[in-house]
Amino acid sequence: MKKLLLLLLIITCYATQAQQYFTKNGRLSFFSKALLEDIRADNNQVISVLNTTTGELQFSLLNNAFHFDKALMEEHFNDDYMESAKYPKSTFKGSIANIGAIDPAKDGKYSVTVSGDLQVHGVTRSVSTPATLTVKDGKLSASAVFNIKPADHNIKIPAAVRNNIAESLQVTVYCSYEKNKRV
Amino acid sequence: MQLYDAFTRDTATANRTYLTRIVSVTGTITGILENQQSQQVVLLKTNTDGGSINCTFEEKAVGLNPGITVTVKGICSGYISGDAGMGLPGDVFLTRCYLKQKR
Numbered sequence: 291m292k293k294l295l296l297l298l299l300i301i302t303c304y305a306t307q308a309q310q311y312f313t314k315n316g317r318l319s320f321f322s323k324a325l326l327e328d329i330r331a332d333n334n335q336v337i338s339v340l341n342t343t344t345g346e347l348q349f350s351l352l353n354n355a356f357h358f359d360k361a362l363m364e365e366h367f368n369d370d371y372m373e374s375a376k377y378p379k380s381t382f383k384g385s386i387a388n389i390g391a392i393d394p395a396k397d398g399k400y401s402v403t404v405s406g407d408l409q410v411h412g413v414t415r416s417v418s419t420p421a422t423l424t425v426k427d428g429k430l431s432a433s434a435v436f437n438i439k440p441a442d443h444n445i446k447i448p449a450a451v452r453n454n455i456a457e458s459l460q461v462t463v464y465c466s467y468e469k470n471k472r473v
Numbered sequence: 474m475q476l477y478d479a480f481t482r483d484t485a486t487a488n489r490t491y492l493t494r495i496v497s498v499t500g501t502i503t504g505i506l507e508n509q510q511s512q513q514v515v516l517l518k519t520n521t522d523g524g525s526i527n528c529t530f531e532e533k534a535v536g537l538n539p540g541i542t543v544t545v546k547g548i549c550s551g552y553i554s555g556d557a558g559m560g561l562p563g564d565v566f567l568t569r570c571y572l573k574q575k576r
């Protein structure tokens with residue numbers, strides 16, 4: 291009986307271990323379309339971990355790593371709006387509801403729903419968004435598009451630049467995962 | 474790797490010292506990737522297995538291979554701890570990097 295339990299434990303551990311994925315160079319971009327200008331910023335240093343057994347999903351990025359077309363935009367973003375020295379990171383901690391439908395060993399495109407807590411500028415809010423998981427040639431990737439309002443995260447946009455920065459920003463996430471071989 | 478150790482030992486102090494500053498790091502290449510924007514990403518070895526100085530290059534540097542030692546200059550955007558449950562160590566990130574020296 292003890293041996294059987296041990297065997298079961300080993301099998302369970304193995305099964306869980308095999309289902310962890312990560313990236314340290316995922317991409318997150320945001321786009322602001324306002325009356326006077328369009329602003330786009332890219333961050334290609336997003337850490338994300340995904341457990342395809344439990345559906346747990348996490349993202350973490352450094353606000354300083356966003357790259358804008360103009361250096362001045364980058365400066366305003368970090369110093370005035372995000373206060374990156376005070377709040378260096380933005381994070382998401384959540385899960386994929388219908389993870390059971392995904393077989394990482396089989397090529398396919400899966401529509402999923404991701405929900406969890408998004409922390410930006412020190413303010414945490416519950417979010418939920420449709421997302422796509424893709425398995426192609428054994429490689430797992432994930433993408434999602436959702437909107438975020440700076441005001442929801444207590445980011446104050448001065449009236450003087452209200453025509454330059456949209457009230458709602460479109461966020462695009464794309465991560466190409468590799469299997470975690472470390473556990 | 475001094476920079477990596479500074480961040481893992483005391484992130485708050487390292488943030489004050491290095492965040493948004495231009496730093497120069499010398500290390501052994503453990504991996505070369507390409508990100509979603511087709512930029513070259515060079516990983517430099519640290520004392521922590523699986524933890525890297527994660528350098529995104531502004532322009533592709535030629536002749537780089539895992540195992541060679543390089544000096545890279547870039548802007549330090551900080552440190553993200555990995556995931557303890559997954560046994561995944563974090564990385565220190567540099568952006569807009571360029572190759573200063575190749576040995």
